[in-house]
Amino acid sequence: MSLLAVHDLAVARGGMRTVEGVSFALDAGQALILRGPNGIGKTTLLRTVAGLQPAVSGRIEAAPDAIAYAAHADGLKTALTVTENLRFWAQVFGRTEITPAIEAMNLRDLTQRPAGTLSAGQKRRLGLARLLVTGRPVWVLDEPTVSLDADSVALFATVVRAHLGQGGAALMATHIDLGLPEAEVLDLTPLRASTASKDVKPAGFNEAFA
Amino acid sequence: MIALLMRDLRLATRAGGGFGLGLAFFLIVCTLVPFGVGPQAEMLSRIAPGILWIGALLACLLSLDRLFALDFEDGSLDLLATAPLPLEGGVAVKAAAHWIATGLPLVVAAPLFGMLLHLPSQAVPYLLISLLIGTPALSMLGAFGAAITVGLRRGGLLLSLLVLPLYVPTLLFGAEAVRRGAAGMDAITPLVFQAAITLLTLALIPFAAAAALRINLR
Numbered sequence: 001m002s003l004l005a006v007h008d009l010a011v012a013r014g015g016m017r018t019v020e021g022v023s024f025a026l027d028a029g030q031a032l033i034l035r036g037p038n039g040i041g042k043t044t045l046l047r048t049v050a051g052l053q054p055a056v057s058g059r060i061e062a063a064p065d066a067i068a069y070a071a072h073a074d075g076l077k078t079a080l081t082v083t084e085n086l087r088f089w090a091q092v093f094g095r096t097e098i099t100p101a102i103e104a105m106n107l108r109d110l111t112q113r114p115a116g117t118l119s120a121g122q123k124r125r126l127g128l129a130r131l132l133v134t135g136r137p138v139w140v141l142d143e144p145t146v147s148l149d150a151d152s153v154a155l156f157a158t159v160v161r162a163h164l165g166q167g168g169a170a171l172m173a174t175h176i177d178l179g180l181p182e183a184e185v186l187d188l189t190p191l192r193a194s195t196a197s198k199d200v201k202p203a204g205f206n207e208a209f210a
Numbered sequence: 211m212i213a214l215l216m217r218d219l220r221l222a223t224r225a226g227g228g229f230g231l232g233l234a235f236f237l238i239v240c241t242l243v244p245f246g247v248g249p250q251a252e253m254l255s256r257i258a259p260g261i262l263w264i265g266a267l268l269a270c271l272l273s274l275d276r277l278f279a280l281d282f283e284d285g286s287l288d289l290l291a292t293a294p295l296p297l298e299g300g301v302a303v304k305a306a307a308h309w310i311a312t313g314l315p316l317v318v319a320a321p322l323f324g325m326l327l328h329l330p331s332q333a334v335p336y337l338l339i340s341l342l343i344g345t346p347a348l349s350m351l352g353a354f355g356a357a358i359t360v361g362l363r364r365g366g367l368l369l370s371l372l373v374l375p376l377y378v379p380t381l382l383f384g385a386e387a388v389r390r391g392a393a394g395m396d397a398i399t400p401l402v403f404q405a406a407i408t409l410l411t412l413a414l415i416p417f418a419a420a421a422a423l424r425i426n427l428r
Binding site for chain 1: 212213214217220221224281283284285286288289290291292293294295427428
C-alpha cells in the first residue's frame with residue numbers, strides 16, 4: 001500500500017480544467033517532482049491532493065492525516081518569534097518537540113527574533129521547519145525553494161532525504177534542480193487539459209456549492 | 211484548540227494586534243454622545259441603554275474583518291484547514307478569542323462608561339448581564355460574516371452589511387433588558403430571548419462559517 005496514490009486525476013482552477021489524466025503513486029522513501037510551465041496547474045494539483053479543493057474527476061488515495069502541505073505563503077505570524085511560531089504548529093499537530101526542526105533548518109541563532117524581522121529566505125526556512133514539527137509522512141510542497149540561497153537549498157535537500165530515509169514521501173512542484181537525483185520527475189506538459197474538454201465542463205454557478 | 215486560542219490572544223495583545231481598538235471606540239462613542247445631544251441628565255439617562263448597546267455593537271464590528279483575513283493573507287488559513295484541528299473547532303476558537311479580546315473588555319468597561327451617560331444605577335447589573343450574554347453572539351455572527359468575506363479585498367464593507375441585520379435581535383433584546391432594568395421593571399424575558407439567540411449562534415455558526423471558509427479556500 002503506497003502512502004499516496006492518485007488515479008486519473010483532473011483538476012480545475014476558476015472553473016477551467018488545467019491538467020487531466022494525472023496518475024502516480026508514492027511509496028515510503030519516494031520523492032516525486034512535478035514540472036511544467038507556469039499556469040499548467042501544479043499548485044491546483046497540490047491543493048487538490050492536500051484536500052483544499054475537490055477534484056473534477058479521478059481519485060486520491062491517502063491515509064487519513066498523512067499529508068503536510070506547504071504553500072507559497074509560509075503561514076507565519078510576524079508578531080510572534082520563530083520559537084512561538086513553530087511551537088504553535090507543533091501543538092496544533094499534537095506534538096511538543098521543536099528543537100530538531102530548528103537545528104535541521106539552521107534557525108538556532110534566530111529563535112528569539114520576531115518572524116517579521118526575518119529575511120525572505122529565513123522565513124522560508126522557518127516555513128519548511130514547520131513540516132518537520134507536523135510529524136506527517138507525506139509532504140506536499142509548492143515551490144519549496146523560492147528565495148532560498150544555494151546553501152539553504154542543499155540544506156533542504158538533506159532534510160528531504162532524511163525524511164525519505166525515515167519512511168516519508170514528498171511531492172514537490174519546483175523549477176530548479178534540488179540536488180535529489182533519486183527523485184522521480186513527472187512532467188505535466190503532456191497532460192494539459194485539451195480545449196475540447198474545457199468546453200464540455202463549463203464553470204457553472206453551482207460549482208461553488210458542489 | 212488551546213494552542214490556537216493562546217496564539218490569537220497573544221497576537222491580539224502584541225503590537226499591531228488591535229487589542230483596545232474596540233474599547234477606545236466604545237469610549238469615544240460614550241463621551242461624544244453627551245456633547246452631541248446636550249448634558250440634560252434625564253434625556254441622557256433615557257437614551258443611555260440604547261447608546262451603550264449600539265456603541266458596544268459597533269465596537270465589536272470594528273475588528274471583525276481581521277478575524278480570518280489576516281490568516282488568509284499569510285497562508286495560515288490554508289495550513290489550518292489541512293491541520294488535524296477540525297475547521298469548525300477553529301472557527302469557534304477564533305470567535306472565542308475575538309470575544310475575549312474585544313467583547314469581554316467592553317462588558318467590564320460598560321458600567322464605567324454608563325456613568326458618562328447618566329445610566330441609572332439600578333440598570334447597571336442588567337447592562338452587565340445583557341452584555342455578558344449578548345456579546346458572544348456578536349462575535350459568533352461576526353465570525354460567520356468574516357468567513358463569507360474572507361477572500362475579498364476590503365471585505366469590511368460587505369461584512370458590515372451582512373452582519374448588521376443579524377445583530378438586530380441581540381441589540382433589541384439587550385437594550386430592552388437594560389431599559390426595563392432602568393425603569394425598575396422585570397427584565398427576565400428579554401434576557402432569556404437574548405440567551406436563546408446566543409446559544410443558537412454558538413451551536414450553528416461554527417458549521418456555517420467553516421463551510422463558507424472551505425468554499426473560499428478553493
